[in-house]
Amino acid sequence: MSQKSKTINLYKTLLYMGKDYPKGYDYFRVRLKKVFEKNRYETDTEKIEKMIAHGNFVIKELEALYMLKKYRTLKKRYYE
Amino acid sequence: MARVLVGIKRVIDYAVKIRVKSDKSGVVVDGVKHSMNPFDEIAIEEAVRMKEKKLAKEVIAVSCGPTASQETIRTALAMGADKGIHVEISGNEAEFLQPIHVSKILAKLAQDEKVDLIIVGKQAIDDDCNQTAQMTGGVLGWPTATFCSKIEHGQNELTVTREIDGGLEVVKVKTPAVLSADLRLNEPRYATLPNIMKAKKKPVKKISPKDLGIDITPRIQIISVEDPPVRQAGSILPDVDTLISKLKEGGHL
Numbered sequence: 001m002s003q004k005s006k007t008i009n010l011y012k013t014l015l016y017m018g019k020d021y022p023k024g025y026d027y028f029r030v031r032l033k034k035v036f037e038k039n040r041y042e043t044d045t046e047k048i049e050k051m052i053a054h055g056n057f058v059i060k061e062l063e064a065l066y067m068l069k070k071y072r073t074l075k076k077r078y079y080e
Numbered sequence: 081m082a083r084v085l086v087g088i089k090r091v092i093d094y095a096v097k098i099r100v101k102s103d104k105s106g107v108v109v110d111g112v113k114h115s116m117n118p119f120d121e122i123a124i125e126e127a128v129r130m131k132e133k134k135l136a137k138e139v140i141a142v143s144c145g146p147t148a149s150q151e152t153i154r155t156a157l158a159m160g161a162d163k164g165i166h167v168e169i170s171g172n173e174a175e176f177l178q179p180i181h182v183s184k185i186l187a188k189l190a191q192d193e194k195v196d197l198i199i200v201g202k203q204a205i206d207d208d209c210n211q212t213a214q215m216t217g218g219v220l221g222w223p224t225a226t227f228c229s230k231i232e233h234g235q236n237e238l239t240v241t242r243e244i245d246g247g248l249e250v251v252k253v254k255t256p257a258v259l260s261a262d263l264r265l266n267e268p269r270y271a272t273l274p275n276i277m278k279a280k281k282k283p284v285k286k287i288s289p290k291d292l293g294i295d296i297t298p299r300i301q302i303i304s305v306e307d308p309p310v311r312q313a314g315s316i317l318p319d320v321d322t323l324i325s326k327l328k329e330g331g332h333l
Contacts, residue, residue, distance in 0.1 A: 016273040022095070063270040070118055073094055074205075074263055 003048055010055040011036060017062050022069065081137040082255065084127040085190050086161065087182070087200040087212060088120040088143045090152040094205055104304045106175060116152045119201025121159070121268040122261040126231065127199050128160035129266065135233050136197075138162045142189055144182055146171040150284065157279035158271035164284035165189060169296065176298035181289070183215035188292045190220060195256070202227055202260040213260035223253040227262040 001009070011032070018028035042048055092098065093113040100107055116124075130136040141156035143149040144167040153164035167185055169177060190198055203210035217224030229248065230241035242249045243262045271279075289296045317323050327333045 013273050066270065067267060070094060071263070071267075074118055077205075079263070 003045065003052070006052055007036075007048070010052055010059075013059060014055065014062075017059060020066055021062075082130070082135065082196040083138045083140070083194060084130060084136045084197045084199060085140045085142060085186065085193060085195040086120070086123050086127045086156070087186050087198070087216075088124065088141055088152055088156050089117045089201070089204045089206075090114050090143060090145050090149045091117045091204050091206040094118055100305055100307050104306060106302065106305050114148065114152075116155050117201050117204045117206075118268075119203060119205070119261055119263070120156075121201075122263065122265050123199040123201050123259075124156050124159050124161060125266045125268040126228075126259075126261055127197075128269075130233075131160065131162075140165060140189075140193060140195065142167065142186065144169055144177060144185055144289075145174045153284055154276060154279050155271045157282045157284075158275040159269055161282075163282060165193075166284055166286045167292070168286055168288050173296060173298075175302075176300060177296060178299055179209045179211035179215050180299065181294065181296045182212050183219050184294050185289060185292060186212070186216045187219040188294060190216075190256075192292075197255060198222075198258045200258075200260050202262055213258050217258040220256075220258070222256050222258050224258040224260075225251055225253050226260040228259050229262050229264045231259065231265070 014032055015029065018032060019025050021028040039051060042051070091114065092107070092109065093115045096113055098107050124139075124141065127136060127139040131139050139161040140163055141153055141161040142165045143153050143156075145152075146169065150164075150166055153166055157164055167189075186198060186200070189195075198213075198216060200213050200216070202213065213224060213226050216222075225238070225240040225242060227243045228240050229243045232239040234252075237252055237254050238257060238259075240251050240253060240259065242251060243264070317326065324333065
């Protein structure tokens with residue numbers, strides 16, 4: 001996959017995940033867009049590769065965040 | 081190798097603040113985010129892990145409800161289920177659908193699909209019934225292990241650790257069996273975007289309760305749905321004497 005399509009894929013995945021964001025989709029989308037726009041003129045392939053890797057790390061973090069939040073809410077509701 | 085049937089329910093998302101309709105006929109569901117019942121996610125995850133360990137051949141996800149329930153089935157397919165069965169019930173009828181009806185549907189499907197194991201979530205977070213697994217076991221006459229927090233597989237039998245009041249209980253059940261998943265059974269995976277897309281290619285069969293020969297006439301009547309009472313504000317008292325006189329006033333002493 002080319003770096004361009006990798007980046008687009010990353011953006012799409014993050015947008016999709018933002019729908020579950022605790023502070024709301026709009027809050028997430030605005031910030032996500034800003035971060036991507038900040039680096040739009042980056043041309044160094046190595047740097048871009050690092051950024052994509054960081055993006056994928058953020059995806060994992062979000063997954064963990066959602067799982068924990070759900071687990072904690074349920075635990076509070078049913079087990080305390 | 082076993083065939084596993086998993087029951088899933090589409091409920092109002094756990095993070096949504098529930099609002100009661102002004103005419104007290106129910107709760108507001110229009111335009112409210114829905115998702116899969118969290119306990120059912122745990123059930124699906126357990127079935128998918130069985131498949132990954134080559135303990136199960138096929139995982140079938142079943143949901144009873146309106147057309148939108150298909151989305152929930154998609155999520156289950158994205159998590160790794162092989163096929164879905166959507167038992168279509170109109171929105172109006174779904175409101176009065178009780179565990180007794182669902183258990184009969186699940187039992188019938190289990191026989192039709194020749195499954196060896198049924199896994200459901202222990203309860204749904206909307207009506208909190210906690211009856212479907214028990215009733216399904218009853219209808220089929222299968223051993224039932226509820227509130228599973230650990231499942232170990234043996235030859236035609238399962239060793240199940242159950243969460244009970246004040247501790248854990250270990251039981252052995254012969255298959256075929258019905259299980260209900262508790263919160264600590266596993267950590268369900270996230271249904272990722274590419275998997276959701278791939279899930280669109282997986283088969284989903286649509287049937288009606290009539291095709292299964294199951295009567296879903298309501299057995300309950302909703303009289304009134306109300307908000308829980310608001311907690312009253314407390315007050316800070318200056319000394320013990322005032323506290324005692326207050327308690328006496330309230331008739332607590």
